[in-house]
Amino acid sequence: MAHAISCQIRIVADRPRGRRSVGFLIFDSEPSVNAKRKHERLKITDKQMFSAAFDDWADGQVGRLGTFHEFKEPYNQCCYFQYQHHRLYGFLCHPKQSSPTYKQNLCVLVAYAAQRMWERDEEILNLCVRVQTNIAVRRAITNCFPGG
Amino acid sequence: MKKRTHWTEEKVENYLFKIGADFVSQVLENVSSKAELAKNLKISKSAVSQTLNNPGNLTLETMIKYARAIGMKVNVVLYDKNKSDRPVHPNIFRECWEQQNQPRDFFDLEQQNQAFAITASGKITKKESRFLYEPSDASSGGVMPTLGNGKVISAASTVDERRLPNG
Numbered sequence: 001m002a003h004a005i006s007c008q009i010r011i012v013a014d015r016p017r018g019r020r021s022v023g024f025l026i027f028d029s030e031p032s033v034n035a036k037r038k039h040e041r042l043k044i045t046d047k048q049m050f051s052a053a054f055d056d057w058a059d060g061q062v063g064r065l066g067t068f069h070e071f072k073e074p075y076n077q078c079c080y081f082q083y084q085h086h087r088l089y090g091f092l093c094h095p096k097q098s099s100p101t102y103k104q105n106l107c108v109l110v111a112y113a114a115q116r117m118w119e120r121d122e123e124i125l126n127l128c129v130r131v132q133t134n135i136a137v138r139r140a141i142t143n144c145f146p147g148g
Numbered sequence: 149m150k151k152r153t154h155w156t157e158e159k160v161e162n163y164l165f166k167i168g169a170d171f172v173s174q175v176l177e178n179v180s181s182k183a184e185l186a187k188n189l190k191i192s193k194s195a196v197s198q199t200l201n202n203p204g205n206l207t208l209e210t211m212i213k214y215a216r217a218i219g220m221k222v223n224v225v226l227y228d229k230n231k232s233d234r235p236v237h238p239n240i241f242r243e244c245w246e247q248q249n250q251p252r253d254f255f256d257l258e259q260q261n262q263a264f265a266i267t268a269s270g271k272i273t274k275k276e277s278r279f280l281y282e283p284s285d286a287s288s289g290g291v292m293p294t295l296g297n298g299k300v301i302s303a304a305s306t307v308d309e310r311r312l313p314n315g
Binding site: 011012015016045048049051052055056059061 | 152165
């Protein structure tokens with residue numbers, strides 16, 4: 001019997017009928033998908049800071065400077081949340097193609113890196129691009145947002 | 149699907165952190181640099197950074213001092229726990245207050261509600277007008293959310309002192 005690939009999205013910030021959600025990707029067969037594992041090991045205040053940043057982004061609040069960043073082409077679907085040197089990389093997608101009222105985005109957090117402001121890790125960005133198109137990941141997103 | 153508990157509901161410390169972090173984000177929005185803030189507070193820049201990097205340890209006293217240093221006031225708002233699944237950002241409350249032309253007391257608020265009732269069509273009753281605000285710009289419009297009789301949740305928000313005639 002074939003072993004089912006364990007892949008799921010664990011939502012950590014959203015609102016009922018909200019426009020944005022943030023979730024961690026859990027993908028057992030991809031060891032480099034480590035955002036959730038690494039996030040769990042952060043200091044409690046760092047985790048709280050990220051939780052506040054996820055809420056802000058999900059709420060459309062832009063006041064907290066320097067916590068959410070996007071990239072230009074060719075990584076324009078990629079993004080990261082930052083607090084001090086901690087970065088959580090991920091990608092943005094529309095989880096409900098069939099629902100125009102669900103206006104924006106799901107931010108799927110994929111990998112962790114400890115980096116300074118000016119640093120950029122192409123390897124992690126390529127990982128985000130790669131997993132974004134993975135069929136198991138697409139299915140996990142659909143399962144997370146039934147009716148999508 | 150099982151309803152997820154918001155992280156601020158798990159521990160009081162988390163809720164305190166969220167209130168503090170929202171306060172810090174407002175301070176940073178209203179100051180050009182931490183150095184300027186330190187100068188106004190007459191403390192070192194590192195002391196400012198230490199305080200702002202530990203939002204969970206902020207006290208009301210510290211909040212008031214920091215707010216004063218940037219020419220603002222602090223308020224604490226209670227609102228109905230059941231109206232939102234997680235804390236509403238204080239900027240939402242401030243935006244609503246500013247859209248209401250910043251009433252400073254209940255007389256101001258009532259006056260604005262009455263003014264709206266007079267300028268609007270006769271179909272709008274006074275009761276309904278409580279939930280509306282008079283747009284300062286004809287092209288804008290909207291609904292002022294009601295604040296329920298609060299039970300549990302509080303949020304700190306800063307008010308721009310520079311907009312008030314007598315502080």
